[in-house]
Amino acid sequence: MHEFSTAVNIIEAVKRAAKSYGATRVVGITLQIGKLSMLNHDQLLFGLEIASKGTIAENAKINIEPLPTKIRCRQCSTESNVTQKGSLYDILSSLNCPKCESNDVDVSQGRECVVKDIQAEIEEKEK
Numbered sequence: 001m002h003e004f005s006t007a008v009n010i011i012e013a014v015k016r017a018a019k020s021y022g023a024t025r026v027v028g029i030t031l032q033i034g035k036l037s038m039l040n041h042d043q044l045l046f047g048l049e050i051a052s053k054g055t056i057a058e059n060a061k062i063n064i065e066p067l068p069t070k071i072r073c074r075q076c077s078t079e080s081n082v083t084q085k086g087s088l089y090d091i092l093s094s095l096n097c098p099k100c101e102s103n104d105v106d107v108s109q110g111r112e113c114v115v116k117d118i119q120a121e122i123e124e125k126e127k
């Protein structure tokens with residue numbers, strides 16, 4: 001299950017970040033997910049709920065923001081945002097460079113799922 005392994009990786013990254021800041025509880029996680037990552041958001045949220053059980057990030061509120069799809073042209077090296085709406089198939093089958101109209105393009109952004117931001121509580125240590 002693609003979503004579950006992604007969820008585990010996200011929680012691991014959040015735990016590392018929380019530890020490095022001395023956080024005692026993670027209350028919110030903001031993710032950016034590219035449309036081309038093929039991740040199902042509901043399944044990812046479910047995976048995160050399971051993966052965060054018993055960790056510092058349990059019950060954290062998950063915000064998901066879309067990560068824009070970008071392409072880079074292999075002919076003229078122009079990088080551009082993909083603004084097409086519609087299904088993944090429509091988007092992938094109509095990718096071309098806005099400058100030279102070549103369809104010899106690479107997806108340079110949009111496959112990723114990244115942790116953009118973490119909201120955490122830091123408690124003063126007593127004693």
Ligand SMILES: [Zn+2]
Binds near residue numbers: 075077
């Ligand atoms: Zn081009």
